[in-house]
Amino acid sequence: MNRHTTIGYYTSLLLLAAASALTLPVQANENALILFQQHCAVCHGEGRLGGMGPALLPENLKRFRKKQAIEVISNGR
Helix, strand or coil, X not given: CCHHHHHHHHXXXXXXXXXXXXXXXXXXXXXXXXXXXXXXXXXXXXXXXXXXXXXXXXXXXXXXXXXXXXXXXXXXX
């Protein structure tokens, strides 16, 4: 798995977890948090409450279809 694919995977994992309130294993949760802080927090805010990018909260994420969400996370808008 290359770096771009790994980032997309863990970011998708974070998005799906936030959208469905899943409890992740500790290691996966820590990896997702690190990737979020490195690649997402600058636009979406440290607490996912939004900023330059929209809030990443379950009620905001329901409008995305899984395929659409993966596309936006992988390639941006």
